[in-house]
Amino acid sequence: MAFEAHLSQALLLKKVVDAMKDLCKEVNFDCSETGMQVQAMDSSHVALVSLLLRESAFSEFKCERPVSLGMNVESLSKVLKMCSPSDTLKLRCNGGADTVNFQCEGSDDRIADFDLKLMNIESEHMEIPEQHYKVVAKLPSSEFQRICKDLREFGETMQVKASKEGITFSVQGDVGAGNVLLKPREADKPEDKVTLTVHEPVTVTFALRYLVNFAKAAPLCGSVELGLSPDAPLLAKYDLDNADNGHMQFYLAPKIDE
């Protein structure tokens, strides 16, 4: 068995795939002994998804040699719908096989399994340079999702403006202009905090539709970290429950003002 990985809760993979499926049609799951990784551009090559599931995220993980499992995300999502959130999920793939097997087992005596056909997906493996962002903002992921959805109603482009005073999300639309300002704040629960690390104030604009998609990753993590620099891609980072187990990151190129 060239590759075998067990998740104690199928929920993790369900969330991750849900967050991915509106952006990418087909992706490679690159498996190595350290874990699983996905890097994929969206179809219009404006956004990039980067997923890292470390070996520690799995209850069992064995990968004899690196292998790239290319899957259709929509199909994968359907396969995972067969699993209840708390089912155990086993992924298996033999050396030369052209399918990957998903087996999910609930607490009752139900065993569902699926052989998903693998695809050859050409992927330019990108090295994403570690960025130093002028602003790093951390805010509740649900709040970020809410803001993106609300502003989406009024326009396609969002301006993000961050300084020590706070972070402002703005949209100009046909029917008017809207802003949401979040000031830094303390809170009992860490995920309810809003924190800003500002080396230099930043103003930059993005296409809202991608941000709306990114924000769907909210169930992964209570808070989201936004990295912002002028004229550089935005980073939206969602840690897994335990940050050591990995994370899901989204990058989005800014809109250049006309």
Added chain:
Amino acid sequence: MAFEAHLSQALLLKKVVDAMKDLCKEVNFDCSETGMQVQAMDSSHVALVSLLLRESAFSEFKCERPVSLGMNVESLSKVLKMCSPSDTLKLRCNGGADTVNFQCEGSDDRIADFDLKLMNIESEHMEIPEQHYKVVAKLPSSEFQRICKDLREFGETMQVKASKEGITFSVQGDVGAGNVLLKPREADKPEDKVTLTVHEPVTVTFALRYLVNFAKAAPLCGSVELGLSPDAPLLAKYDLDNADNGHMQFYLAPKIDE
């Protein structure tokens, strides 16, 4: 008044009609002094719906002489949407009338009523011979529905394979192949049990779209009974809450292997 029937809960009829409406466009409700009955083929003549509501299912039931009430199921469904689930529902039909009257009354003082036009529907009344099935499987109706829906995503044809070890539902599709295995199991609640009565192992295939429709009857009963024989129609039987009050049965001709 040639025919009058009262239901203490409109919910029963709502459920029954919902389960029927994706299969049949128009049906005859055959009323006699023993109760109401529907037998109808789906439009492609592959599936058959058989509903029996015994006189005991009604809080009051009077049928002076047998009468066949032909209704458009979609319209009937709309009429029943006027009723809240717990409303009392009174059906009335005069001798020569060309409408049937539905009156539903809630606990508040709301009374809604509707005269639904009757239609003349020719129906070949079929005698369904009592079958002796090689396998009778009883399983939670919600689980059956879940399986049909999940597998439907991957293909149009489902193979059902039952033996003493369990019952397996399988589908082969373009993106892969899936199986769900249910083993016999005990449970506290009777409807959560999975039981198999096997005289002879059976493998038989069906068009999933009909099974998905059948499975919509799940709200009628916590468990469903599947009757299977090689090369014979499948039976899916849903008892009413009290089995003495009647049942809803679906039959589906198998797909013949090419």
Added chain:
DNA sequence: TCCCTGTTGA
């Protein structure tokens, strides 16, 4: 493709 409604689970 997006929106809305209904259903199910927490």
Added chain:
DNA sequence: TCAACAGGGA
């Protein structure tokens, strides 16, 4: 009782 997910319709 409230929130999230899924399915159907426009």
